[in-house]
Amino acid sequence: MPVRVVCVGAVYQEAYLSHSPIFKPVHEGMRGDFTEIKLGDTVEVERVDLKVGGTALNAAVTFARQSFEVGFAGTIGHDTAGQMVVDLLDRECIDRGLVAYSRKWHTGFATVLLSPKGERTLLLHPGAAGDYSGLNVPKIIEKNPNWIYITSLKGDFVKLRELLEECVKAKIKIALKPGLAELKQLSKLRPLLEDVDLLLVSARDAKSIVGGETLDELVHHCLNLVPSVAITAGVDGSIVSDSKTVVRAGLYEDVHVIDKTGAGDAFDSGLLAALLAGKPLAEAVVFASANAVSVAQHIGAQAGILNLSTKLHPMLIKETKLR
DSSP: OOOEEEEESOOEEEEEEESOGGGSOSBOSTTOOBOOOOTTOOOOOSEEEEEEEOHHHHHHHHHHHTTOEEEEEOEEOSSHHHHHHHHHHHHTTOBOTTOEEOSSOOOEEEEEEEOTTSOEEEEEEOGGGGOOTTOOHHHHHHTOOSEEEEOOOTTOHHHHHHHHHHHHHTTOEEEEOOOHHHHTTHHHHHHHGGGOSEEEEEHHHHHHHHOOSSHHHHHHHHTTTOSEEEEEOGGGOEEEEOSSEEEEEOOSOOOOOSOOTTHHHHHHHHHHHHHHTTOOHHHHHHHHHHHHHHHTTSSSSSTTOOOTTOOOOOOOEEEEEOO
16 A cells, blocks of 8 residues: 655745846855845846646655655745646545635645756745645545655644654654744744654754754754754755665766755655665665755755666765664
8 A cells, every 4th residue: 555645835836037146145254155236237038937846745756756746835825826836736636625715715836936956036925825724634544644744834834843743643654844934933843843754944044943963963853853954054964864874965966956846845855755765874874865966956845856777876874783
């Protein structure tokens, strides 16, 4: 029987603006990179790509392309952007029976300004993506998933707590990738982590949750809260542990980065997809890393997501046994 995963979170229509000198940083340094667009200017952009995305949707595509039975639960509007989302779900063979429609908001929208090095600036209007009033938790549980992959619920801790509690009752495993809205309310987030089976965070986010400086410190501190954790660190690679083994990896390949949007999503969902396929932790990290690098070579968060038939080459990893 196929492993069923339900991905919960936001979805957006996304407009990628790229191939314009105006998006090249005018300052690069320790304080950050800045692009300057003057008020009143008319800026010509050479390329526009219209996509749909969002952390939960990106993850659902990874699971679908790895031939898992997967559903998506998020909120869209009754508009053309919402229809784009529905079309993508159908094209990728993702169950859309859990999709809710907002009566108040249009489908969320993001404008992504891409720099020549693949860094991006997001201009985000959450719209329906921030409305979880229609998220039907009993209906999600009725799907009887083995795993639920939860991304940001825009700080709706009432709905998040309900979702976690019902998953625990139904013995559904939980992967959680908290967003900025949850990380801003750590006093509410931390107590919920006791129900989480796999925590997915960036190194910056891990520091805000548990403290620590090095990736080794961060992973060990996180293991005091959850049984498994994956921490991504951009060009510094990743560190993953299941409380038995710690796997440290760099980048899968040194490639020309087109767009970093969704690379973290590709790693996190790729890791869980490989584990669900029965891969050992080290092999799962290899696939996750390859998925992230592939995504970074395309505009948009889904074009580069790997298919089940993709052949991978070995990569250098460090594996340490904890017990």
